Amino acid sequence: MAIPFFSIDLKTKDFFLIIKNIIFPFNKKKLEDKLKEKLSLRYPNKFISLLPSGRLGFYLTIKYLFKPNDLIIFSSMSFPLYIKIAKQLGMRIKLIDVSDKDLNINYENFAEIDEDCKGMIVTHLFGNPCEIEKIKNFCEKKNIILIEDCAQSFDSSFNGIETGNFGEAGIISTSLLKIPTTLSGGILVTSNQELHKNTNQWLENNLSNNFFEKFKLFLKVFIFILNSYPKIYSILSDKVFFFLKKYNPRIYRKILYSGMGMKKNLFDPKERPHLSKYQIAIGLSQIERCEEMTYVRRKNSQYLQQILSNSKNIEVINDHSKNNWNHQYFVIKIKANFQKILNNIFNQGIHTMDENVWDCSAYKFDIENQKAKFEITKNYDGTLLRIQNNSFLNKKQIERIAKTIKDCADGK
Numbered sequence: 001m002a003i004p005f006f007s008i009d010l011k012t013k014d015f016f017l018i019i020k021n022i023i024f025p026f027n028k029k030k031l032e033d034k035l036k037e038k039l040s041l042r043y044p045n046k047f048i049s050l051l052p053s054g055r056l057g058f059y060l061t062i063k064y065l066f067k068p069n070d071l072i073i074f075s076s077m078s079f080p081l082y083i084k085i086a087k088q089l090g091m092r093i094k095l096i097d098v099s100d101k102d103l104n105i106n107y108e109n110f111a112e113i114d115e116d117c118k119g120m121i122v123t124h125l126f127g128n129p130c131e132i133e134k135i136k137n138f139c140e141k142k143n144i145i146l147i148e149d150c151a152q153s154f155d156s157s158f159n160g161i162e163t164g165n166f167g168e169a170g171i172i173s174t175s176l177l178k179i180p181t182t183l184s185g186g187i188l189v190t191s192n193q194e195l196h197k198n199t200n201q202w203l204e205n206n207l208s209n210n211f212f213e214k215f216k217l218f219l220k221v222f223i224f225i226l227n228s229y230p231k232i233y234s235i236l237s238d239k240v241f242f243f244l245k246k247y248n249p250r251i252y253r254k255i256l257y258s259g260m261g262m263k264k265n266l267f268d269p270k271e272r273p274h275l276s277k278y279q280i281a282i283g284l285s286q287i288e289r290c291e292e293m294t295y296v297r298r299k300n301s302q303y304l305q306q307i308l309s310n311s312k313n314i315e316v317i318n319d320h321s322k323n324n325w326n327h328q329y330f331v332i333k334i335k336a337n338f339q340k341i342l343n344n345i346f347n348q349g350i351h352t353m354d355e356n357v358w359d360c361s362a363y364k365f366d367i368e369n370q371k372a373k374f375e376i377t378k379n380y381d382g383t384l385l386r387i388q389n390n391s392f393l394n395k396k397q398i399e400r401i402a403k404t405i406k407d408c409a410d411g412k
């Protein structure tokens with residue numbers, strides 16, 4: 001039986017919640033307020049908006065805070081669509097190379113930041129917080145607006161403070177495969193009341209409540225939930241993926257990365273409808289279970305780390321014995337024979353994720369420091385593999401994943 005590269009951790013009660021809130025879609029606002037109240041415990045001094053995606057939160061934030069031609073800093077390992085959006089809005093972009101410690105923006109390289117820089121976007125990549133206190137102090141001194149991409153770092157903290165509380169704005173993704181999920185969605189937290197007001201007004205005036213769009217999303221959600229179960233995945237998708245990977249790897253890759261938003265030329269902020277009530281209900285349930293899910297994911301990650309760090313061909317990215325972060329992604333570097341090992345792992349039914357999409361210097365964006373070398377980024381790009389550590393998987397499955405990957409990496 002194949003183990004899919006993603007799972008959505010839902011309980012039986014969540015299925016009832018989905019059905020109940022589809023049948024009774026009334027009083028959505030009350031549920032939204034309840035979810036915001038829960039979130040405000042994590043972001044006590046912030047205004048909070050619930051959105052149909054993280055990317056929309058990012059678009060509205062930078063459109064409001066910056067002007068065309070403003071210079072914005074990104075880490076060279078960032079979410080590429082965010083750079084595409086910034087370029088679409090006419091901003092100038094400079095990339096700063098990452099640290100080999102955690103693949104987050106490297107503070108040591110901040111001397112490269114120009115005096116006219118207006119903003120900085122930091123990504124807490126894979127869920128592990130970057131050196132956000134030092135970065136915040138730097139930005140305050142230089143009058144630079146700091147924005148945190150917390151798409152992967154909900155429930156991660158730095159010196160006891162949750163990520164998203166440091167910048168002027170923090171954007172969390174609650175997309176289908178994120179934790180917590182609203183089965184597609186995002187959250188914007190900000191200390192800027194005007195940005196908050198502008199965001200809510202924009203949502204009100206621009207998003208649709210179109211039944212067909214919502215139904216299309218629901219079908220996608222339904223298929224993803226079904227595919228979280230290895231038994232169903234093995235019947236529904238395993239053979240299709242196997243066939244595509246073998247005979248049409250280009251389409252296979254396109255399917256895997258369809259969520260990256262890089263296919264279309266321009267980002268359309270109105271691409272998704274308003275959140276439905278069942279999505280808010282699931283978000284609430286997920287946030288109530290967040291610590292429990294993080295606990296299981298950490299245990300899974302620690303086990304994977306213990307087995308995989310015994311392979312000479314593997315470097316585990318980030319330390320999973322630490323408990324200040326959410327372990328959302330478990331990523332390894334495969335030092336030699338990446339593609340061959342990836343294929344072997346896949347053929348043995350462990351469908352891991354080739355995680356080589358983060359090098360933003362490789363996308364041919366028009367950036368200010370086109371000629372820079374980005375040595376650390378280049379050293380890791382093309383070697384990264386994301387391994388399933390989701391709290392939905394049981395111990396036996398995690399053991400099988402660890403053993404298969406170690407054996408393949410060791411050439412057995």
Ligand SMILES: Cc1ncc(COP(=O)(O)O)c(C=O)c1O
Pocket residue numbers: 053054055056078079123149151152172173174175185186259
């Ligand atoms: C690092 C990072 N930033 C931003 C996003 C965008 O979030 P969303 O898919 O909710 O728009 C993602 C989602 O994949 C991400 O991983």
